[in-house]
């Protein structure tokens with residue numbers, strides 16, 4: 050895609066990764082992603098972030114188009130060192146030899162550890178630092194843990210633009226650049242997916258940061274995340290409100306049953322629990338780990354009031370795909386959940402004990418498990434159905 054002038058003298062010069070399906074090596078990005086970065090044409094020409102290294106050719110081409118006759122960049126701003134944003138940093142520094150490179154205090158540490166440089170002209174810009182580019186200025190605000198300790202936001206008051214890096218991002222490869230040009234339902238779903246899989250553990254920091262930003266009374270007319278669509282006009286308040294709601298993690302009348310199964314006994318139990326929940330009016334997602342990626346499950350777990358986890362006993366533990374799911378879920382620290390375990394067994398039967406421990410470790414309100422020897426009969430399936438109804442009652446009480 051060609052550069053787009055998103056505000057007077059400020060250009061989107063990013064890369065669209067149409068074929069990206071494995072985001073950061075652990076999360077599924079079914080619709081690709083973008084690496085947004087920006088060029089500010091002022092007395093001091095300034096590059097805000099770069100793109101993933103494999104798109105260096107795209108970035109060079111976009112830069113060449115905007116820079117024109119004078120192929121010179123004076124300043125680099127590095128909002129975040131993760132390689133999807135700083136992947137071309139060393140190559141760009143070598144090519145353009147910037148006068149200064151601005152990054153946060155933690156950014157400097159990360160930059161050294163990533164690039165092992167000795168002579169880069171790095172200038173640390175803690176929160177509150179302001180620099181002049183000529184007609185414009187830039188203000189820097191650290192946004193630690195959104196999504197790494199080094200993350201920061203860059204604000205240009207003259208153009209009323211906030212370059213927010215990972216915050217407000219979505220994985221969506223599109224030819225459009227603005228959120229008001231695409232389907233809103235898809236945008237919301239992808240923003241939730243990104244939040245649930247990337248930002249979720251840092252929700253308390255998100256709320257604190259958004260509150261602090263609000264108190265700064267910045268006049269923001271454009272929000273530019275480094276992934277996906279950009280926001281303008283009425284979408285500014287919409288996306289700020291949306292992010293507060295995402296961070297608050299208010300559960301819906303919804304349950305996710307995630308399971309793996311060997312000879313379909315645990316699967317039959319999961320289906321019976323689902324029926325009990327559905328009969329009580331709870332919206333249910335029944336997700337086999339053989340058919341769903343852990344990040345797809347997490348996007349559904351995110352706003353569910355209850356999570357039911359199922360596995361047969363396998364080698365005194367649980368099946369590997371469920372071990373993966375529980376590890377992934379625990380790391381993302383979902384809040385405000387009811388939990389319950391189900392599973393079949395042949396002889397030792399540790400499955401529900403192991404699963405229940407995971408749920409307790411995540412701070413969920415854990416209900417009694419159901420365990421069935423070998424193949425569930427009618428009575429056992431009825432027990433699962435009743436468990437579904439009991440979980441539905443707990444959801445009702447929780448949601449008030």
Ligand code: FEO
Pocket residue numbers: 129131133134196197215275276
């Ligand atoms: Fe888009 Fe934290 O990298």
